[in-house]
Amino acid sequence: MAEGEANITDPSRPEHGGHRNRLRDRARKAGVSTLPDYELLELFLFRSIPQRDVKPLAKALIARFGSLPAALSAPIEDILQVSSLDNAGRALKITPEIALDLQLMFEATRRLLAEPLKRTTVLSSWSQLIAYLRVTLAYEPREQFRLIFLDKKNQLIADEIMGHGTVDHAPAYPREVMRRALELSASNVILVHNHPSGDPMPSQGDIDMTKAIIAAGKPLKITVHDHLIVGREGVASMKQIGSI
Known part of the structure; x- marks a missing residue:
């Protein structure tokens, strides 16, 4: 010593x-x-x-x-x-x-916030979902890409990390997203990733990637409800701001 x-x-x-x-x-x-x-x-x-x-x-x-x-x-x-x-x-x-x-x-703390999402339809518990995602991702030092898989009633099947990236990029591949959705028999998906910079607004790359995943899901009848981007300054819904 x-x-x-x-x-x-x-x-x-x-x-x-x-x-x-x-x-x-x-x-x-x-x-x-x-x-x-x-x-x-x-x-x-x-x-x-x-x-x-x-x-x-x-x-x-x-x-x-x-x-x-x-x-x-x-x-x-x-x-x-x-x-x-x-x-x-x-x-x-x-x-x-x-x-x-x-x-x-x-x-x-993270599990405490996640628990209510297991007992209800996720879309009717939007504020709880946002609170859970902010705790989980707002202070992540690297980008993390997550998928929230839902059944036909929009009840939670799984919340999974699909990839880690750098401070400003996390890879997401439409084929891998749909493959996993089919494995879980998911009918609906919410895409989620974080911006370590703190600003949750989507980049053009985020928008292009989201549209590619939406297109990949259409022939499989898998709906992408939204893409949520989490930063220290808040959570941006790409659907609400009209990016998708």
Whole structure:
């Protein structure tokens, strides 16, 4: 261990019990919804790092990624690069275990939002679908192309990742989209991808690709309901803005 760096789980270190107890008491009395993002994250880190002052690390995570949602959804390899100094000037680093804990928090949130979509027709739960997609994709650092497969009643069959790309391109092939739709006996499809730039407006390439997939589905009687593009600034529906 490097000089000046302390073991985050060293039992010989005194727990910052006073501060932790005050924060827990405030969360119980006023509700966790009243906490600012860094304190919510700090409260979560108490369990991962029992013997240290974690406020600087919570603030460092939010500063590094720009927001709490971005920090929770960041790739593990990026989370592992975050470090800070505690109030005693000792180095405090993210370990693989802490990074996994943060991703578990994100995945639990994602599944919570996905659950209602399994019990109703997706088109009648549009706001819930948008909320789910924003959590899932808004802070993805690379483009990701997803397909939401629906049956004849527009009930969810599957939500699948069809491909990963670069920071500004994710490949999508009409033949592969239709092949998978036929395998799942899907009658309807919603195309989804994200723009890591933050701007959800479609490019000409997005429009051309969408029209090619729509054309591929027509002879197979597979309908493409929409193509949703997710960015930090919102979600764009290509159908609503008249691009398709």
